[in-house]
Amino acid sequence: MNAADAGTWTLGDRVVNRLGFGSMRLTGNPDPQVPIGVLRRATELGVNHIDTATYYFDAHYATELIRAALSPYPDNLVITTKVGFFRDDAGDWHEDRSVQGLREQVEDNLRRLGRDHLDVVNLRIIKRPGRDSIAESFGALADLRAEGLIRHLGISNVRVDHLDEAQAIAPVVCVQNNYAIDNRADDELLRVCGSRGVAYVPFFAIAGSAREGGATTDHSEAVAAVAAERHLSPHQVRLAWTLHQGDHVLAIPGTSDPAHLEQNVAVAGIRFTDAELARLAG
Numbered sequence: 001m002n003a004a005d006a007g008t009w010t011l012g013d014r015v016v017n018r019l020g021f022g023s024m025r026l027t028g029n030p031d032p033q034v035p036i037g038v039l040r041r042a043t044e045l046g047v048n049h050i051d052t053a054t055y056y057f058d059a060h061y062a063t064e065l066i067r068a069a070l071s072p073y074p075d076n077l078v079i080t081t082k083v084g085f086f087r088d089d090a091g092d093w094h095e096d097r098s099v100q101g102l103r104e105q106v107e108d109n110l111r112r113l114g115r116d117h118l119d120v121v122n123l124r125i126i127k128r129p130g131r132d133s134i135a136e137s138f139g140a141l142a143d144l145r146a147e148g149l150i151r152h153l154g155i156s157n158v159r160v161d162h163l164d165e166a167q168a169i170a171p172v173v174c175v176q177n178n179y180a181i182d183n184r185a186d187d188e189l190l191r192v193c194g195s196r197g198v199a200y201v202p203f204f205a206i207a208g209s210a211r212e213g214g215a216t217t218d219h220s221e222a223v224a225a226v227a228a229e230r231h232l233s234p235h236q237v238r239l240a241w242t243l244h245q246g247d248h249v250l251a252i253p254g255t256s257d258p259a260h261l262e263q264n265v266a267v268a269g270i271r272f273t274d275a276e277l278a279r280l281a282g
């Protein structure tokens with residue numbers, strides 16, 4: 001069992017295994033050794049693409065756990081982070097896509113991760129149709145990229161017109177959006193990303209409609225049936241389904257549970273038949 005079993009994708013000039021890891025769920029345990037152990041085990045199992053953000057913090061900062069677990073970083077590790085928001089010391093969320101705010105958020109990521117540049121930075125936005133241009137803020141990140149602080153850029157929580165806007169400014173290596181077998185609003189964006197050579201990175205593939213609340217228990221009959229036949233969990237079927245939506249789709253399942261980590265990495269080796277995919281699509 002290895003994350004490489006899912007195959008690879010190239011983000012700019014960085015090759016990653018398509019089965020990666022999301023760090024959002026790591027921060028709640030007061031004992032940092034538990035999430036540190038999960039991160040180290042993930043990399044032992046071949047995970048070399050980790051998603052994070054400095055606003056992932058509770059008992060600990062996800063970025064600082066990553067540094068404690070994995071620094072000095074192996075050359076093949078790609079850490080993707082997100083800016084556009086920050087949380088203050090009280091934990092309250094603030095959107096800040098100003099030029100200065102984005103620079104400060106990039107510098108905060110550099111400091112907490114202990115790096116001199118960031119591999120991939122996603123501009124994370126809130127969609128407000130008609131008044132949510134990303135040109136100015138994406139341009140600010142393109143300037144930080146030109147300065148050498150960022151290697152590659154992505155965008156998150158976006159539509160096709162945001163991708164158009166961003167690609168007119170600088171190369172985009174990934175789009176990170178909410179997408180799952182029972183949340184198909186992004187089917188077209190996923191296809192467009194594939195046609196443009198841009199990675200599509202779904203979040204909440206396992207959580208589904210439960211979102212921040214944790215893994216969904218609301219499984220379709222088809223998901224439950226395929227899971228039972230294959231001796232998989234429904235959550236593994238949900239995750240595996242995403243990897244079947246295109247070679248450019250990268251998984252970043254989040255977990256703080258070592259057993260779930262192993263189950264999620266095992267998904268890298270699952271190949272559904274066309275008949276199974278048709279049932280799942282139905």
Ligand SMILES: NC(=O)c1ccc[n+]([C@@H]2O[C@H](COP(=O)([O-])OP(=O)(O)OC[C@H]3O[C@@H](n4cnc5c(N)ncnc54)[C@H](OP(=O)(O)O)[C@@H]3O)[C@@H](O)[C@H]2O)c1
Nearest residue numbers: 022023024203204205206207214215235253254255256260
């Ligand atoms: N761009 C954005 O706006 C955005 C938003 C949200 C998240 N993200 C990123 O996307 C990543 C993925 O999202 P996510 O972590 O919220 O959702 P997810 O991977 O869809 O689901 C995680 C939830 O499912 C549980 N889980 C994981 N593997 C499981 C398994 N094999 N069996 C049963 N339950 C399982 C986890 O709990 P346990 O800890 O108990 O396993 C956790 O509650 C995040 O970690 C974060 O890096 C990005």
